[in-house]
Amino acid sequence: MTAQHPPAPTAFGVAEAMSKLAEILPPTPLLPVEIMGQTVWCKAECLQPIGAFKIRGAWHRLTALKRAEREAGVVGVSSGNHAQGVAWAAKRLGIRATIVMPVDAPAIKLDATRALGAEVVLYDRPGGEDRDAVAARLCAASGATLVHAFADPWVIEGQGTIGLELAAQMAGRCDGPPTRIVAPCGGGGLTAGLSLACPDAEIVPVEPEGWDDVRRSLAAGEIVAVASDAPATACDALQTPSTRPINFAVLKGRVRFGLVVTPAEVRAAQRFAFERLHLVVEPGGAAALAAALAGKVALDGRTAIVLSGGNTDAQAFAKAILGP
Amino acid sequence: MTAQHPPAPTAFGVAEAMSKLAEILPPTPLLPVEIMGQTVWCKAECLQPIGAFKIRGAWHRLTALKRAEREAGVVGVSSGNHAQGVAWAAKRLGIRATIVMPVDAPAIKLDATRALGAEVVLYDRPGGEDRDAVAARLCAASGATLVHAFADPWVIEGQGTIGLELAAQMAGRCDGPPTRIVAPCGGGGLTAGLSLACPDAEIVPVEPEGWDDVRRSLAAGEIVAVASDAPATACDALQTPSTRPINFAVLKGRVRFGLVVTPAEVRAAQRFAFERLHLVVEPGGAAALAAALAGKVALDGRTAIVLSGGNTDAQAFAKAILGP
Numbered sequence: 001m002t003a004q005h006p007p008a009p010t011a012f013g014v015a016e017a018m019s020k021l022a023e024i025l026p027p028t029p030l031l032p033v034e035i036m037g038q039t040v041w042c043k044a045e046c047l048q049p050i051g052a053f054k055i056r057g058a059w060h061r062l063t064a065l066k067r068a069e070r071e072a073g074v075v076g077v078s079s080g081n082h083a084q085g086v087a088w089a090a091k092r093l094g095i096r097a098t099i100v101m102p103v104d105a106p107a108i109k110l111d112a113t114r115a116l117g118a119e120v121v122l123y124d125r126p127g128g129e130d131r132d133a134v135a136a137r138l139c140a141a142s143g144a145t146l147v148h149a150f151a152d153p154w155v156i157e158g159q160g161t162i163g164l165e166l167a168a169q170m171a172g173r174c175d176g177p178p179t180r181i182v183a184p185c186g187g188g189g190l191t192a193g194l195s196l197a198c199p200d201a202e203i204v205p206v207e208p209e210g211w212d213d214v215r216r217s218l219a220a221g222e223i224v225a226v227a228s229d230a231p232a233t234a235c236d237a238l239q240t241p242s243t244r245p246i247n248f249a250v251l252k253g254r255v256r257f258g259l260v261v262t263p264a265e266v267r268a269a270q271r272f273a274f275e276r277l278h279l280v281v282e283p284g285g286a287a288a289l290a291a292a293l294a295g296k297v298a299l300d301g302r303t304a305i306v307l308s309g310g311n312t313d314a315q316a317f318a319k320a321i322l323g324p
Numbered sequence: 325m326t327a328q329h330p331p332a333p334t335a336f337g338v339a340e341a342m343s344k345l346a347e348i349l350p351p352t353p354l355l356p357v358e359i360m361g362q363t364v365w366c367k368a369e370c371l372q373p374i375g376a377f378k379i380r381g382a383w384h385r386l387t388a389l390k391r392a393e394r395e396a397g398v399v400g401v402s403s404g405n406h407a408q409g410v411a412w413a414a415k416r417l418g419i420r421a422t423i424v425m426p427v428d429a430p431a432i433k434l435d436a437t438r439a440l441g442a443e444v445v446l447y448d449r450p451g452g453e454d455r456d457a458v459a460a461r462l463c464a465a466s467g468a469t470l471v472h473a474f475a476d477p478w479v480i481e482g483q484g485t486i487g488l489e490l491a492a493q494m495a496g497r498c499d500g501p502p503t504r505i506v507a508p509c510g511g512g513g514l515t516a517g518l519s520l521a522c523p524d525a526e527i528v529p530v531e532p533e534g535w536d537d538v539r540r541s542l543a544a545g546e547i548v549a550v551a552s553d554a555p556a557t558a559c560d561a562l563q564t565p566s567t568r569p570i571n572f573a574v575l576k577g578r579v580r581f582g583l584v585v586t587p588a589e590v591r592a593a594q595r596f597a598f599e600r601l602h603l604v605v606e607p608g609g610a611a612a613l614a615a616a617l618a619g620k621v622a623l624d625g626r627t628a629i630v631l632s633g634g635n636t637d638a639q640a641f642a643k644a645i646l647g648p
Contacts (some may be wrong), residue, residue, distance in 0.1 A: 026353070026354075026493075026497075028353070029350070029352070029353050029371060030350075031371060032373070044371075046602040047353060047355060047368075047601070047602060047603075049356070051602050108599065169350075173350075271638070274604055274638065274641070275432065275638070277371070278370040278371060278375050278603060278604040278605075278634030278635075279371075279602060279603065279604065280598055280602040280603065280604060281602075310602030311602075314595070314598065314599070314645040314646055315646065317598070317642075317645065318641075318642035318645060318646055321638040321641065321642060322638055322639065322642055
């Protein structure tokens with residue numbers, strides 16, 4: 001975080017991010033779908049130009065850079081969606097971008113990040129290499145600004161614009177604003193942003209089995225990291241070892257509990273989105289829908305579900321939709 | 325056609341349909357995508373509640389029925405998307421719907437039509453049974469109104485609303501209205517509607533190999549049916565033996581030529597939509613995109629491509645995206 005921003009993200013910052021985003025990106029559709037006899041509202045962030053909501057935070061962050069900072073470039077750290085968000089914003093603003101990505105990231109995400117003109121530096125996630133250390137070295141060497149995937153006030157505010165956008169979309173179609181927003185959760189950038197954007201809605205973070213650090217942190221009242229032997233997960237976008245103080249500070253006073261979904265529940269949600277919504281949703285992007293379909297969260301006619309991304313390889317997607 | 329409507333569809337009728345549709349359905353997104361270095365605009369009709377644009381014509385037609393006609397019910401004839409459009413509109417309006425569908429229609433379309441509360445009557449398409457004769461018998465027996473899938477002035481006008489909607493969406497994002505609209509073509513309902521809606525745009529119908537009756541009719545200056553031994557096609561939505569006078573009357577003075585795409589080109593388009601747009605597009609729905617990707621049609625920054633539907637079985641879709 002730099003001195004240019006207050007230490008914490010704010011609701012005002014979310015509104016500011018919304019006005020910047022509205023100039024360049026139309027709202028993603030809010031699609032009604034029936035689950036157990038109840039109409040709920042799916043926010044199709046997989047239809048963003050980069051196939052994920054991360055474009056929001058990246059745009060808000062990069063447009064806030066001063067001229068000298070722009071000239072020194074940016075460094076992002078990401079399994080793929082934040083990578084593409086930073087690369088997309090950097091390309092549009094003429095900023096040099098370097099992205100630190102795990103060597104086992106989906107090929108589709110590596111290729112797409114490079115296609116947007118970013119330089120990709122790989123790190124050994126399976127071998128336990130510390131990606132933040134790699135990024136810090138790059139920033140120290142070049143003077144570039146680190147754009148963290150979730151522990152950044154601008155990024156949190158940018159992701160929160162989903163809440164403002166869906167509330168406006170529901171206004172014309174429901175009898176009131178969202179009562180509940182169910183969202184996939186990795187490090188807690190999106191759910192912290194939603195908490196600020198929609199103060200009257202219940203925010204429900206959903207994490208994949210074994211990677212439920214936010215759920216456990218909320219239960220413990222302090223930040224708890226995932227176990228060092230956490231199982232592999234298809235939800236690469238949600239595979240973060242722990243949330244950070246800037247996120248947890250927002251979440252702990254605001255979010256009552258988190259939910260966990262199994263690999264089978266995630267695949268069922270991908271199949272449902274394929275059949276009923278005609279959308280390609282990646283495993284991590286389907287986590288919130290998975291919780292809804294599994295009956296793990298209460299649903300009413302003003303429940304919104306974020307489908308956060310759609311960047312998945314054909315092989316993996318085919319396997320998911322052919323299930324069970 | 326009944327006496328309530330002028331004998332031919334009109335641009336005024338398209339505008340009237342648009343005002344009725346805008347009350348119940350938000351615009352489908354218009355998604356930019358780069359093809360051969362050129363940004364073009366994809367109209368994602370696969371995101372309609374029934375997964376296809378046919379909801380437009382069906383709504384315009386059924387809302388025009390008089391009370392006595394509503395009470396006698398409607399009969400539709402369709403391989404699946406028009407079926408769901410009629411069933412959806414009928415359910416919402418409290419009208420009894422019977423749909424004549426081919427016994428070899430995709431299971432996903434048969435199931436979805438029944439789930440919307442319509443009665444499905446199967447006919448033997450592979451065996452050459454005349455679906456129109458089946459529908460006529462049903463109408464004669466019950467007094468129901470036939471809602472033809474494309475040879476109906478209201479249906480043509482309703483489908484044309486896609487043109488008005490995408491022109492409005494492009495207004496804010498391009499330097500002018502569409503120069504060209506490339507659209508999948510079965511019987512010519514959509515392309516006739518687009519011709520009326522966007523009089524300044526070139527309309528390019530795209531048909532699957534062997535089912536290019538509209539292309540050949542345009543070339544001959546008169547209606548020509550497909551060969552009786554036309555090959556099987558995965559594009560079930562475009563599998564119509566011939567266009568009709570009401571459609572051809574609009575098309576012949578307005579559309580210069582039609583295009584044909586191969587099965588491999590259609591699958592490549594489905595893969596492209598999966599990877600780059602995160603959309604599930606059925607074979608027939610991908611025909612226009614297939615022509616663009618194959619370099620068969622000129623593209624500029626004001627070219628729109630209609631992705632007309634997304635109702636496809638998981639098995640078939642998995643095969644298409646795993647191709648080649």
